[in-house]
Amino acid sequence: MRIQVYYIGKDKKNHHEAAEKLYLKRLKNYASIELVALPPLKLSKSLSNSEIKAKEAALFNKQLEQMDKVYLLDERGKMYSSAKFASFVQKNLSSGYRKVAFVIGGAFGFSEEIKKQYPELLRLSDLTFSHHLARTVLLEQLYRAFTILNNEPYHNS
Numbered sequence: 001m002r003i004q005v006y007y008i009g010k011d012k013k014n015h016h017e018a019a020e021k022l023y024l025k026r027l028k029n030y031a032s033i034e035l036v037a038l039p040p041l042k043l044s045k046s047l048s049n050s051e052i053k054a055k056e057a058a059l060f061n062k063q064l065e066q067m068d069k070v071y072l073l074d075e076r077g078k079m080y081s082s083a084k085f086a087s088f089v090q091k092n093l094s095s096g097y098r099k100v101a102f103v104i105g106g107a108f109g110f111s112e113e114i115k116k117q118y119p120e121l122l123r124l125s126d127l128t129f130s131h132h133l134a135r136t137v138l139l140e141q142l143y144r145a146f147t148i149l150n151n152e153p154y155h156n157s
Contacts, residue, residue, distance in 0.1 A: 001093055002032040005138060006063055007104040008056055009040050009131050016136040023139035030146035035135065036063065041106075053111035060103055060114060068097040070118040073104050073134060077121030082155060085141055086148035093149075104134050 014020070020035070027033045038059045041052060064070050069092060071077075080088055092100055102122070103110075115121065124137050147154035 001097060002034075002099045003102070003142065004034045004036050004067070004099065005102045005104070005135060006036045006038060006060060007131055007135060008038045008059065008106045010037070014132045016132045019136045020132075020139060023136070023143050026143050027139065027146065030150070031142075033139070033142070038063065049108045050111065052106065053108050054113070056106045057111045057114040061117070064101055064103070064118070067099045067101040069095075069099075069120070070101045070103060071120045071122045072110055072115065072118050073102060073124060073138070074110060074115070074121040075123060075128070077123035079123040079125070082141065082144050083148060086145035089142065089145040090149055102138060104131055104138075 024033055024035070041055055041059075047055075103118070124134060124141070129137060144155050
């Protein structure tokens with residue numbers, strides 16, 4: 001299974017870069033994982049939040065049309081324990097999906113239109129994270145899930 005993590009933004013001032021690289025390296029043993037940065041919009045004060053979300057949705061849609069399954073990371077999404085997230089990953093592996101995308105929205109979240117198009121919403125926490133930290137948490141949880149599925153000692157349960 002190929003996993004792609006999409007996000008909008010620049011990677012300047014990414015204080016979590018070393019952790020991201022560590023988890024990406026570790027995850028290579030289990031799946032093909034790629035971080036895909038989409039260029040941030042040139043925002044003007046004349047754009048409303050809904051207009052920004054619509055423009056970001058258009059950016060994401062160009063990339064996501066080739067995905068077998070898409071999960072939006074959203075504050076209203078389903079939250080899993082690490083063990084249940086491992087089961088969720090196993091379900092995706094067993095379903096035969098070749099390409100799975102996890103999408104981290106922009107600063108204003110996702111438009112309602114893209115949520116209708118991709119209704120599977122995941123939540124990492126009740127807390128709000130910066131985009132860099134959300135990517136790091138997602139990568140760590142994916143790594144944890146694969147170690148759980150392979151009965152490796154990373155996760156203490």
